[in-house]
Amino acid sequence: MASKKVLAITGAEAAAYAMKQIEPDVVAAYPITPQTPIVEYFAKYVADGEVRTEMIPVESEHSAMSAVVGAAAAGARAMTATSAQGLALMHEIVYIAASMRLPIVMGVVNRALSAPINIHCDHSDAMSERDSGWIQLFCEDVQEVYDLTILAVKLAEHEDVRLPVMVNQDGFILSHGVEPVEVLPDEVVKKFVGSYKPIYPLLDTDHPVTYGALDLYDYYFEHKRQQIEAMKNVYRIFPLVAEEFYKISGRRYNYVEPYKMENAEFVIVALGSSNGTIKDVVDELRSEGKKVGLLKIWMFRPFPKAEIQRYLTARKAVVVLDRAASFGAEAPLYEAVKSALYEVAVRPLMGSFVYGLGGRDLKPEHVRYAFERAMALDLVADREEYLGLRE
C-alpha cells in the first residue's frame, strides 16, 4: 500500500490532478462552466512543465472530441473534459469515438441542458449520451472523481473493452466543493495505468489502416453487434480492474455500492453526489430503527442489471431518485431499474422521484419524505413525483 497523502481539493482539481498523474499524450479541451477549472488546472500543469502532455486548446467542444478521436486513432492516450452544452455539441463525435473503439477518457461535469440556460447540476447532459456506447461512471464525492478517473484509463484501454469512458461528477457540488482527497504517489498511478499500447495506430505507416470507412447495410449491423459485445465485456473486466485499483489504493469499487442494505426493506437508488445526503438520512432512519438502505450506482453504462436484481429482489419498496427527466417517458434511472426488476421473483413496490433539476438542492427532508412514502407503501409505480418542486 502506498503512503498516504491527503489534499484539500475540488472535484475539478481532483480530475485535473489525476490527469496530471496519468500524463496522457494529448488533451484537447474547451472551457465551459462548470468544467472550466479542469482545463485551467491542466493548462497550468502544461505551462509549468509538470506534464509532457501536448494540449490542444481547441475552438469548440466539437473540435475537442474530434481532435481526441484523431489523437487516439493516431496512437496517443487522449483525454478531454466537458459539461452540458459542450457535451451536447460533441454528441455526434461522442458516438464516433465509441464506434471506432477508441479508449478516450472524458471528465463530464454534470450540468443542466438548455433551455432555459442554467449552469448548475443535473444529469440531463450525461443521460443524453447514455446510448452513445461510452462506459458511464458516476462519482459520489471528490475522492471518487480522483479514483475513477485513474481507474477509467485502465478500463478503457483493456484489450477486451477498448471503449471510451465518461467519469461524471456533479457540477459545482463536486467540481467546486473542496474535500479531502487521498492521492496516490505519481509513480503508483503511472505504473497502474502503464504505457498505452495502441491497436492499429495511424502513425504506423508500415501497416496502413483505414478508420471511419463507409459501412452500408451489408456490414454496419455486424459492427454494431461487436460494439454491443465489447460493452458486455465490461461486466467481466471492470471487477478485475477495480481489484487492481484496490491493491494500490485500498479503495474498492464496484458497479454499485450497497449501503446498509442488510435486512433493508426500503431502498433508495441514486446516482452521483446525492448519495452522500441519502447515506446521512439512512443513518438517521436506521438509528430510529427503520429498515432502510441505499443502493448507489457507480456504473450506469453498461447497466449493472445483475447487481440491481440481486440487491433489490424481495425488498418491500424501492424508490429511484433521478436528477434528469425523460420527456414523455419515465426518468432514465427509474426506467432502467424498473425494467431490471421485471424479471425478479419477488418484485418490490416501486416509486419514481425526480429531483434537483437545474441545481435545485436535494435536502435531507426530501430524502426522508421519499423513504417515508416507501415505508408507508404509498408508491405508485406508474406515477412520477418530484422532490423540492414548487407546485
Added chain:
Amino acid sequence: MPLTMKKLAEIFTNREIGITQGHRMCPGCAAPMTVKMVLMTAKALGYEPIIGFATGCMEVSSTIFPYTSWSVPYIHNAFENVAATISGVETAYRALKKAGKIPPDKKYAFIAFGGDGGTYDIGLQALSGAIERGHKMLYVLYDNEGYMNTGNQRSGSTPPGADTTTAPVGKVVPGKLQLKKNIVEIVAGHEYVYAATVTPGEPMDFINKIEKALQFDGPAFIASLSPCVRYWRVDDDKAVDITKLAVQTKYWPLYEVDRGVYRVTRKPASFKPVADFIKIQGRFRLLLQRSDAEQILNELQQYVDRRWERLLAFEEATKDKPIR
C-alpha cells in the same frame, strides 16, 4: 532537382501512390486527380502521408467497407471536423515523438482533404481553429462548387446563377443569388499560413505549391478547383480543360498568399471572356436562357476583372512584406 510530372511518373512507375484504382468516383471527376497529385508530391519528397478526409464524394466512394482504396493511413471522422481531427493526429505525433515513441527520422505529412461543403460551410470553424493554432498540416480543398455527394445542392462556394437543387433557377428566383465565398482570403486572414489556389489543369503549378505547402512551417491550405462533370453538365473528359479555362478567364486565378505576401503564379498574356467558362456548362443553361443573361454575364465579367486587378495590387503592395 525540382519535381516535374515526368519525374513523378518515373518515380511512381513501380510504386504505390497511396490511393489505388477501384474507387467508385464518377468517370471524369477531378477529385481523385487532386488527391493523386498531392500524394505523389508528398511521397516523392520523402513524406509519409497520413490522410484525413471530410465526409463527401471522395470519402464515401473510396472506403466502402470491406474495401479501401487507401494504402496510406486514412481517417474519416465526420463532415465538419477533418481539420480538428488532423490537428489531433498531428498533435499525437508531436507528443509521441517527444516521448520517444516515434522513429525520429520519420517525416510525416498530415494532410486533410475536404470538399467545398466541408470547408466553406460546415467545416469552416474547425478549419479556422486548426489554422489559428498553427498545426503543421496541409488542408486540401477540392472545390466542385456544391454538395455533389448529396446530389447537387448549393454550397457557400456555388457561384451565382448556377442551378442547384436547393437554389434552383425558378420562375421568380434566378438560381443562387449570392457570390462564391472567397475561402482563400478567409484562410489568408489567419496570417501565419500558406494559402494557394491550384487546378489539376496546371500540374506544375500544382506540384510546386504542394511542395511549398508541405515545407511551410505551419498550416497550409490549397484550394483546388475540381469540376464535377456530372453536375456541371460537361462531358466526362472535360474536367481538366475546364479548369484551364477557369484560369484563362480569371474565374479561378492561380496565386498564393505566403504569410500575407501575395504572388500571382499564372499571368496569361491574354484572357478569354468569362462567358466562355459559363456557356460550356449545363449548370448555367437556365441562367443563360433568361432575358437578362447578357447583363448578368457582364456583371460577372466586371467582377472577375476587378478581382484580378485587386490581386495584382495586393501582389505589388505586399511584395517582400510578410505579416509575420
